[in-house]
Amino acid sequence: MRILAIDTALETCAACVMADDSPEPLAAESLDLQRGHAEALLPLIERVIARVEGGFSSLDRVAVTVGPGSYTGLRVGLSAARAIGLATGIPVVGVTTLSALLAPLLAAEDDFLGQGCVLAAAIDARHGHVYLQALGPDGGIAVAPVQVPLAEALRLLGPGPAALAGSAAPALAAAAGAAGIAAHVPEGHIAPQIAWVASLGLVADPAHALPRPLYLRGPDAQPQDHLRLPRQ
Numbered sequence: 001m002r003i004l005a006i007d008t009a010l011e012t013c014a015a016c017v018m019a020d021d022s023p024e025p026l027a028a029e030s031l032d033l034q035r036g037h038a039e040a041l042l043p044l045i046e047r048v049i050a051r052v053e054g055g056f057s058s059l060d061r062v063a064v065t066v067g068p069g070s071y072t073g074l075r076v077g078l079s080a081a082r083a084i085g086l087a088t089g090i091p092v093v094g095v096t097t098l099s100a101l102l103a104p105l106l107a108a109e110d111d112f113l114g115q116g117c118v119l120a121a122a123i124d125a126r127h128g129h130v131y132l133q134a135l136g137p138d139g140g141i142a143v144a145p146v147q148v149p150l151a152e153a154l155r156l157l158g159p160g161p162a163a164l165a166g167s168a169a170p171a172l173a174a175a176a177g178a179a180g181i182a183a184h185v186p187e188g189h190i191a192p193q194i195a196w197v198a199s200l201g202l203v204a205d206p207a208h209a210l211p212r213p214l215y216l217r218g219p220d221a222q223p224q225d226h227l228r229l230p231r232q
Contacts, residue, residue, distance in 0.1 A: 002026075003061045004084065005198035006045070008037040008077035009069030009097045010123070010167065012191055015045045017052045017059070018198035025195050027051035037076045045080065056088055063201025065192065066094035067214040068123060068131040068145070074213045081211055091206040096214055097123060098133040098145055099200055100192035101165040106135065108186075112163040118142060120157055122168035130168040131216055132156065147216040150175060157181070165189035 007014045013036075016028035027048045031040055049055050064081035067074050085092035101121035105112055112119055120134040125147050132153045134143035143156045150168070154175050161182035164173050169185040176183035201209075 001060045001202060002058055003063055003198050003201050004045070004049070004059050005063045005095075005194055005201055006041070006077050006081050007065045007097075007100075007192060007194050007197050008041055008073040008080075009065040009067055010073065010191065012194075013037045013040045013044060014194040014197075015041075015048045016194045016198050017048060018195065018202065020202050025198065028194055030194055035072075037070075037073050041076055041080055045084075056084070059084075059088060059090055061090055061201060061206075062088075062092045063095050063197055063204065064092065064211055065097050065100065065197055066212060067097060068125070068147070068216045069097055071215070074215075078211055078213060085211075092211045093201050093204040093206050093209040094211040094214075095197050095200045095204065095209065096133075096145065097121075097192050098131065098166075100196045101189065102133065102135060103196045103200055104189065104193065105163050105165055105186070106139065116161065118157055118160065118162040120153075120162055120164050120169075120172070122153060122164055122166045122172045124166075124168040124171075125217065129217075130172065131166075134162075145214065145216060154179060154181070157183070167191070 001020045005016050013033045014030035016025040018025045062081045062085050064077045081092050098121040105119045116137045123131040125131050130153050133145045136142035164185045173183045173185050
């Protein structure tokens with residue numbers, strides 16, 4: 001099976017093509033972007049596909065990050081993935097950014113789970129909040145995906161030790177250290193890696209891993225009721 005993976009959920013615009021019989025992507029490209037995902041994504045996908053024999057016709061599946069993350073970024077990635085799936089007649093699966101962050105920690109279980117670590121993905125949700133998901137030392141879900149204040153995230157992690165990934169991981173690790181909890185952020189685990197999005201997409205069940213946004217919070221913009229015109 002060959003999959004195209006797309007990630008625009010956070011501050012990265014990335015795509016890769018991976019086959020299920022290869023540990024490395026056949027082609028990949030990633031850009032660090034604060035904004036401009038809509039303009040960058042399609043040309044980036046075209047460059048990646050151009051480096052793969054058979055192009056779009058060789059694909060069996062598309063995977064896309066579904067959040068939590070930026071509203072705009074998620075819409076860009078999901079729209080592109082659905083369009084490619086529709087045009088090629090192949091299934092599209094959704095992969096959460098939290099799962100993509102946890103996957104490499106889980107794969108290194110001898111380093112972390114073998115030491116009794118809680119594994120946690122923490123993404124900066126702004127305004128003192130984080131998006132959090134955690135796995136217990138047995139690999140089972142300890143904290144389902146949730147948006148919480150940083151202090152609550154620390155409480156949910158328990159007494160540690162913990163291995164952390166994601167953009168909020170350094171802040172969470174610092175808070176843990178101040179509370180006497182052993183927590184560290186392995187190098188290179190701040191942003192989701194597109195190859196892990198592809199790997200998770202390869203094993204996902206299209207019937208359940210649907211390409212629908214996972215926001216975990218409401219929009220920042222609120223309706224200004226005092227400006228509404230009264231109905232006649």
